[in-house]
Every structure is written in C-alpha cells, then in structure tokens.
Amino acid sequence: xxxxxxxxxxxxxxxxxTGDLTGFQSASGLHINPITAVQSPSGTAAxxxxxxxWKYSMDPASASYVDPAAPWTNPTTVGTNSSASTQxxxxxxxxxxxxxxxxxxxxxxxxIAKLYTDASKxxxxxxSEGFTWQAYLxxxxxxxxxxxxxxxxxxxxxxxxVDNTGLASMAYGLDPLDPETxxxxxxxxxxxxxxxxxxxxxxxxxxxxxxxxxxxxGKNTRVENRYDFSGNVLPNAVGKTSDYSVIVSTLNDKLTFxxxxxxxxxxxxxxxxxxxxxxxxxxxxxxxxxxxxxxxxSALMNIAGMDGQMPGWEWFWSWAEVDHGFSGQYxxxxxxxxxxxxxxxxxxxxxxxxxxxxxxxSWYDAYGFPVNVAKAQAGxxxxxxxxxxxxxxxxxxxxxxxxxxxxxxxxxxxxVDNESKGxxxxxxxxxxxxxxxxxxxxxxxxxxxxxGASLVDFIESQYAKYQSPAGDLxxxxxxxxxxxxxxxxxxxxxxQFQLQTNGxxxxxxxxxRFNLVTNYNFDQGLFKGLNIGLGYRWQDxxxxxxxxxxxxxxxxxxxxxxxxxxxALDLWAGYExxxxxxxxxxxxxxxxxVGDSAHLQPISVQPDGSPAGFRIEEGMTWQLTNTxxx
Numbered sequence: 001x002x003x004x005x006x007x008x009x010x011x012x013x014x015x016x017x018t019g020d021l022t023g024f025q026s027a028s029g030l031h032i033n034p035i036t037a038v039q040s041p042s043g044t045a046a047x048x049x050x051x052x053x054w055k056y057s058m059d060p061a062s063a064s065y066v067d068p069a070a071p072w073t074n075p076t077t078v079g080t081n082s083s084a085s086t087q088x089x090x091x092x093x094x095x096x097x098x099x100x101x102x103x104x105x106x107x108x109x110x111x112i113a114k115l116y117t118d119a120s121k122x123x124x125x126x127x128s129e130g131f132t133w134q135a136y137l138x139x140x141x142x143x144x145x146x147x148x149x150x151x152x153x154x155x156x157x158x159x160x161x162v163d164n165t166g167l168a169s170m171a172y173g174l175d176p177l178d179p180e181t182x183x184x185x186x187x188x189x190x191x192x193x194x195x196x197x198x199x200x201x202x203x204x205x206x207x208x209x210x211x212x213x214x215x216x217x218g219k220n221t222r223v224e225n226r227y228d229f230s231g232n233v234l235p236n237a238v239g240k241t242s243d244y245s246v247i248v249s250t251l252n253d254k255l256t257f258x259x260x261x262x263x264x265x266x267x268x269x270x271x272x273x274x275x276x277x278x279x280x281x282x283x284x285x286x287x288x289x290x291x292x293x294x295x296x297x298s299a300l301m302n303i304a305g306m307d308g309q310m311p312g313w314e315w316f317w318s319w320a321e322v323d324h325g326f327s328g329q330y331x332x333x334x335x336x337x338x339x340x341x342x343x344x345x346x347x348x349x350x351x352x353x354x355x356x357x358x359x360x361x362s363w364y365d366a367y368g369f370p371v372n373v374a375k376a377q378a379g380x381x382x383x384x385x386x387x388x389x390x391x392x393x394x395x396x397x398x399x400x401x402x403x404x405x406x407x408x409x410x411x412x413x414x415x416v417d418n419e420s421k422g423x424x425x426x427x428x429x430x431x432x433x434x435x436x437x438x439x440x441x442x443x444x445x446x447x448x449x450x451x452g453a454s455l456v457d458f459i460e461s462q463y464a465k466y467q468s469p470a471g472d473l474x475x476x477x478x479x480x481x482x483x484x485x486x487x488x489x490x491x492x493x494x495x496q497f498q499l500q501t502n503g504x505x506x507x508x509x510x511x512x513r514f515n516l517v518t519n520y521n522f523d524q525g526l527f528k529g530l531n532i533g534l535g536y537r538w539q540d541x542x543x544x545x546x547x548x549x550x551x552x553x554x555x556x557x558x559x560x561x562x563x564x565x566x567x568a569l570d571l572w573a574g575y576e577x578x579x580x581x582x583x584x585x586x587x588x589x590x591x592x593x594v595g596d597s598a599h600l601q602p603i604s605v606q607p608d609g610s611p612a613g614f615r616i617e618e619g620m621t622w623q624l625t626n627t628x629x630x
Contacts, residue, residue, distance in 0.1 A: 009049070011104060013041070017032050018032055042109045043103075045102055046100070047100055048100075049100065050096065051096060051097075055093055055094055055095050066093055067087060068088035068331075069087070069308075069332040069335075070087045071084065072328075074328065085326075085331070086331040086332060088311040089314070089326075089331065094312065117166050118168050118402075119160035119170060120158065120159045121157065121158055122408075123155065124153060125153065125154045128149060128152075130147065131147070132145070133146045133147075139198075141195065141199070142195055143196075144192070145190075145191065146191045147188075147191070148188070150188075152183065152184070152185045153185075154177055154182060155182050155183075155225040156176065158172050159402040159406075160172045185223060186222070187221060189219050190216065190219070191218075192216030193214065193216075194212060194214040195212065208250065211248050211249075215242075215245075216242070217241070217242045219238065219239070224236070225410060227407040228412055228455065228458065229289065229414070229454075229458045231412070234413070237267065237269045238267050239266040239267075241263070241265075242263055243261060243262035245261075254429060255430070257425075257426070258426045260426075262423075263420070263421040264418075264419070264421070265419050265449075266417065268415040269418055271416045281491060286405065288459075288491060289401075291483060291487060292358075292363075296354070296355070296385075296399070297385065297399045298396055298473055299354045299376075300381035300384055302351050303381055304381040305392070313392075314331045317478065318338065319347045319478045321478070322477070324343075346469075350473045350474075352469075353468050354470040356470075357465050361374070368401040368405070368406075369401045370387070370389075370402075371385055372384050372385070372387070396475070414455035415452030416498075417448070418446065418447070418449065418506075420444065422442060422445060424440065424442040425440065425442070434520055434521045436518065436519050438516070441513065441514045441515075446505065446506045446509050447506060448501050459495050462487065463492055466488075471487070472484065496554060504557050505543065507542060507560075510542050514537075514538045515538075516536040517535045518533055518534060520533065529577045530573070530574070531574045533571070534569065534570060534572075536567065536570075539567075541562045541565050543561065544560075544604050545605035545612065546607065547607055548607045561605045563602060566601075568592075568596065569595065570590070570593070572588060572589065574586060584628070585627070586626070587624070587626050588627075595620065598619035601615050
C-alpha cells in the first residue's frame with residue numbers, strides 16, 4: 001500500500017555462524033569464522049500483509065453495501081468496556097490479511113533506478129576580486145597595509161519529482177537562477193599599521209633592543225546563500241576584528257616577547273553548521289518546519305473523517321471516540337452524541353484555528369511542501385495536498401517536502417551574534433646558538449551575545465499560534481500529544497536555553513592554553529648532527545554540559561559541568577649527516593603523548609553529570625622518518 005517511502009518491506013538476511021551454542025559458557029575457543037558469502041537477494045518473495053481497504057460497496061443502492069456507521073457488537077470486549085460499536089470497527093469488513101508475491105528490488109542487481117526516494121543537487125559559483133596595498137614609510141619605521149575583497153556567490157538547485165508510490169525520478173535538472181534569492185554579494189576590508197622604533201633611537205637602546213607596536217582592523221563578510229525558517233534570505237555574516245600588539249626584541253634578537261590583545265564581533269553567524277537539518281536547535285530542529293505541514297494534514301484528515309470519508313480511521317479523527325475509551329458511540333460523525341461531545345467541539349475549534357493561521361503559500365513553496373493554502377483553508381482535503389495525489393488515507397507522514405526540506409538546496413538556519421576577546425603572550429628565545437625555546441599562553445572568552453532576529457521572530461510567532469486553539473490539534477492519532485506539547489518539548493525548551501546562554505562562555509572552549517617547544521642541536525663533538533627536543537601542551541577544562549534547573553524541565557546555564565584540564569608531552573630526537581658530497585641523510589624519531597595510553601575522553605555529559613559522549617584518545621604514538629635530500 002505505501003510504496004517506497006511508507007509501508008515498504010525490506011529483506012533481512014539471517015546468517016548462522018555456528019551450530020547450537022546452548023552447551024557453552026562463553027565464546028572463548030569457538031573460533032567463529034566471519035561471513036564470507038555475498039548477501040545479495042533477488043527474484044521474488046512471498047509476503048503476508050494487511051490490506052486495510054474496505055471490502056464492501058460504499059453505494060447504498062448496491063446489494064453488497066455495508067454502512068460503516070451501522071451498529072455492530074464487538075464480541076471481543078471484556079470487563080466493563082462497552083461492546084457497542086459500528087461496522088467501521090468490524091475487521092471482517094476489510095480485505096484483511098492476504099498473501100502476495102512481490103519482486104525483490106536490489107540496487108546491486110540493476111534495480112537502483114527503482115529505489116530512489118529522494119534526490120537533490122545544488123550548484124554554487126563564487127567569483128572574487130580584490131587588491132592589497134603595502135607601504136614602507138620613513139625608512140621602514142612605519143609599515144602600512146590595506147586590503148579589499150569583493151565576493152559574489154550564485155546558487156541554484158534542483159529536486160527530483162516523487163510519484164505517489166514514493167519513487168523519485170532521477171531525470172531532473174537545476175532550476176533557473178533566481179536573482180532575488182540565489183545571489184549573495186559582500187565586501188571585506190582590512191587595514192593595519194606596524195610602528196618600529198626609529199633607527200636613530202634604536203641604536204641607542206641597550207642590548208640591541210627594538211620595540212614595535214602594531215594595530216589591525218578588519219571587516220570580513222562571509223558570502224553565502226542562506227535562508228531562515230521563514231523561507232527568506234538571510235544577510236551575510238559579518239565579522240569585525242581589532243587587535244593590537246606590543247613586541248619587544250632584545251639581546252640582538254635572541255629574546256622576543258609579544259603580547260596581543262584582540263576582540264572579534266560576528267553578527268548573523270550560523271548558530272551551527274548549515275550542512276545538516278538538525279544543527280540550529282539540536283536533533284529536533286526539523287519540527288520547526290514539519291509541524292506546519294503535519295498540522296495541516298491532521299486538520300484535513302479530521303475534516304475528512306467528519307465528512308464520513310474515513311471509515312475505520314475513527315482512532316484518528318474522532319477525538320470523542322478516543323477520549324471515551326473507544327466505546328463505539330462516537331464513530332458516526334452525523335450523530336448528536338458525536339456532534340455535541342466537548343471533545344468534538346474542541347477538535348473542530350482546533351482544526352479551524354490551525355487552517356486560519358497557516359503559513360503563506362510562499363513558505364510552503366520555498367520548502368517544497370506540496371500544499372495549496374487556499375484549498376486547505378477551504379477544507380478541500382481531496383485536492384489541497386499534492387494536487388490530489390495525497391488523500392487523507394495517506395496519513396500525516398505522507399506530506400513530505402521535495403529536496404528533504406532544503407530551500408534552494410540549503411538547509412534553513414538560525415543566526416547568532418558572537419563575541420570573542422582575549423590576550424596571547426609569546427616568548428621566543430635562543431639561550432645559546434644551538435638551543436631554541438618557544439613559549440606561548442593565551443586566555444580566551446567567547447560568548448553568544450544575541451540570537452538572530454529572524455529566528456526569534458519565527459519561533460515567537462509559532463509559539464503564539466500554539467497557545468491558541470490550534471495548539472490543541474493532536475499529532476499522529478486522536479489520543480496523541482497535542483501540537484502545543486510537542487512544540488514545547490522539542491523546540492521551545494531548546495530555544496529558551498539558547499536565550500539563556502547569551503553572555504555565557506561557549507562550551508567546548510578552553511579559557512586558558514599553554515604550549516612549550518624547545519630543541520637543541522649539537523654541531524660539534526661526538527654528538528655532532530644530533531638534535532633533541534620536547535613539546536608540552538596544556539589546556540584548561542571545557543564545559544561538557546549543564547545540570548537541570550530547579551523545575552527539572554530544562555538545562556540550567558548557571559550550572560555547567562566542567563571537564564578536567566588536559567596535558568601532553570611530546571619528545572623527539574634526530575640525526576643528520578652527509579652521505580656524499582651531494583646527498584644528505586636525516587633520520588628522526590618522534591614520540592607523541594609520551595606516557596599516555598589509549599582511553600575514552602568525555603566530550604559531553606548528561607544532566608546528572610554522567611558521560612554522554614566520548615572521543616578516543618590514541619595514547620602514545622611514534623613515528624620514524626628517513627629523508628634523503630640532494
């Protein structure tokens with residue numbers, strides 16, 4: 001019945017690797033061999049399935065007519081439940097369980113064209129132009145740099161058409177370029193100054209000291225075609241950075257100290273990656289768009305049921321029947337019991353409220369939802385979705401967007417304003433001509449300062465709709481959660497948490513980092529040609545997650561769980577010499593993460609503080625390289 005996308009049957013292969021193992025206490029000593037045969041089913045398969053079509057005529061004039069609303073006594077009722085029901089609930093009136101023989105579709109057997117359920121492609125073309133100007137003024141005392149770049153990106157996409165069985169046709173191309181929604185342009189500029197100590201003063205400073213000051217300022221535009229959840233074009237992300245440094249070099253350049261202070265503000269950055277659908281508010285982000293389509297389908301199915309067009313589906317469209325424990329008294333949509341029941345009155349109000357507050361036609365078109373808003377608001381359930389290819393028996397899940405819900409080939413996204421500021425210190429020195437040392441330490445604070453206005457407006461307007469009778473609509477069946485509850489659980493709580501993170505340290509960012517690298521080269525004596533060195537890395541702990549708030553209904557940004565600080569030691573030793581007058585040989589051994597063993601490192605935690613995700617730390621590794629140069 002359902003086609004490729006819904007109600008399809010897949011074949012599972014079961015391969016026995018051994019005989020009966022009931023007499024064994026463990027797998028030790030079994031010497032189980034792996035699967036060696038290629039599992040590639042083909043031909044036909046016998047399938048037993050339930051055919052839910054009405055078996056009798058729906059024409060009252062026909063001799064085989066059975067009225068779905070006629071009384072029927074359910075013989076399986078037990079206890080105090082009422083046995084009174086209607087013929088629509090009688091399984092004998094449906095075709096029922098049948099056997100069929102079906103062809104097995106296997107991509108490896110040449111059936112790939114019959115197995116596509118969705119396809120899309122996107123074309124992006126970026127052109128850039130720019131220039132850089134640099135000047136050395138006053139005997140190189142002042143160095144000035146100016147840069148400019150202009151980028152333009154053109155994007156268009158195409159999606160495969162899908163028939164009513166769920167099969168996607170691969171014979172599709174790219175849509176024409178829309179200059180209003182498919183072209184993004186932006187400019188980036190930067191400038192900087194470096195001021196050195198004038199030569200006439202530098203010569204009088206002790207120990208060959210030189211002092212330099214630098215300042216740079218830049219505005220960078222990330223040009224890309226992005227779309228918000230309203231289906232509109234998003235502005236480009238724009239970052240502005242300013243930094244200034246003090247550099248002191250002394251002992252004739254054998255010791256250098258550098259301190260850099262910076263601040264970066266980014267407006268309309270991606271809240272997360274735009275390469276997946278679930279990046280804006282976590283794994284349930286898809287509810288932002290899907291609930292709009294599912295709600296429309298649910299309301300139309302309810303209306304169809306009340307029009308007597310969905311016999312057997314009272315479990316979906318008759319809230320009264322569900323709310324009264326499937327008593328059988330509320331399956332006739334024309335009966336006074338059904339029409340006057342408070343559940344029916346509430347259901348009708350929810351349907352009307354939802355359809356009256358539908359998103360505009362342009363929104364459905366942008367996502368590729370095959371919904372006709374005018375027909376849906378008129379209650380035309382037979383033609384409002386997919387121009388009639390969808391019918392109420394297709395169910396809520398039968399309403400799917402072309403291209404998987406992308407807009408012009410890109411997932412919609414929310415934006416955020418970020419701020420990052422910090423300081424970095426660096427010391428490089430050469431205590432002797434053969435010994436080099438480099439030390440750097442940095443402190444960073446990165447935080448989200450605001451959510452993008454378009455995301456806030458869209459979610460707030462959706463939330464307002466779900467507070468109206470439209471939010472009483474029930475998802476998946478007449479006893480399912482309301483759309484209001486579903487939205488609050490999957491979207492509103494995640495949105496509230498995002499709002500609360502404004503001004504807080506972003507997770508997975510170490511506030512402090514420290515690195516040391518040193519190397520010594522032997523240039524004479526017994527060890528001539530040998531070099532030895534070490535590197536030490538340390539970073540502060542990061543935020544792994546958050547505890548629940550006092551109400552136990554959301555995470556609390558004031559209760560972060562911090563991970564432990566991490567450090568690692570690297571060692572190396574190398575040797576080089578000339579093999580001939582023209583060939584030089586070098587060998588080096590590198591040890592990374594000395595003394596560490598492979599282990600799992602927590603990267604996220606549950607609200608109770610227990611680990612939720614890990615990464616594998618490889619432990620100590622070594623690498624030996626031989627190089628010949630000539």
